[in-house]
Amino acid sequence: MPDRVLTVPPERLAAWLAGFTQRxxxxxxxxxxxxxxxxxxxxxxxxxxxxxxxLLPEDAEPYGGLLVHAARERRVGVLLVRRGGYAAGVFHGATLVASKVGSRHVQGRTAAGGQSQQRFARRREKQAREAFEAAADVAARIILPHAAELDAVVTGGDRAAVDHVLADRRLTALAALRDRSAGLPHLAVPDPKQSVLEAAPAAYRAIRISLSEPDVTA
Structure with missing residues (x-):
């Protein structure tokens, strides 16, 4: 088991590995x-x-080409969905080149019972469906036009909500890109606001390092 797991931005990876060697x-x-x-x-x-x-390892490159691979600027679509909120964006490297953020009201759960609870559940399901449809509309408008040039689609928020949105027939190409991006993290994000969307590259571009170090006190 690793002693700890950390994440390092691609811009700092060479310095981190150099420090690892020094230590x-x-x-x-x-x-x-x-x-x-x-x-x-x-x-x-x-x-x-x-x-x-x-990674296609290159023996002539440091660390098999990892430094070059990690630093490469890619075009990535990002779709963040939670019940009632959504954000769609396209990044080139860490630069946001297109985006749209929105929200739809979805009522919270209720403790009421009987017919009242059933009516409430139907209303809540309708609101959630309308929110997912709005998120799909935004994804189709913001991300889909770039599908042919995207290296990956990264998702975040509520997994079930994302699946509902990507089930829209217009978004088949984005769903396929998401499936081919399985090696990338599903982002754990709060409400998908603009600032949350803008911070997404820091999470999906980072290199996850599992670190095991000898016990110097032994």
Whole structure:
């Protein structure tokens, strides 16, 4: 088991790996399509998950090409959905080039029973359906025109809500891109506001590193 798991922005990855070598001694690495495992002289191990897998290892490049692969600027569609709120955007690298954020009122749950509860549940389901339809409209308007040039579609928020939105027949291409982006994280986000959308690249571009270090007190 790793001692800890951390995330490192691609811009800081080279410096982090250099620091790992300084702390633990000379390193060797094994590069694969999904991870680059760096082992140090003192037994420390840093397993770096490849962002936007697969990595096509290059022996002539540092760490099998991980630094170049991680730093590459990609065009990514982002769809964030929670019940009643949604955000759609297209990023080039970390730059947001198109976006739309919106919300629809969806009532919370009620403790009422009987027919009153059934009427409330039907009304709530209708509101949620209308919210998902609005989110699908925005995704079709903002992300879909860029589908042919996207490297990935990243989703976040409520998984079931995202699935409802991507089930829209207009969004078949985006759903396929999401499925091919399975190696990327589903973002845990609060209400999908503009600031939350703008912060998304920091999460999906980061390199997740599982770090194991020797116990120097032993």
């Amino acid at each position: 633990h001694g000379a390193t060797t690495h094994r590069a694969g399509p999904d991870a680059v495992v760096v082992e140090a002289a003192d037994g420390a191990v840093a397993s770096c998950a490849v962002p936007f897998p697969p």
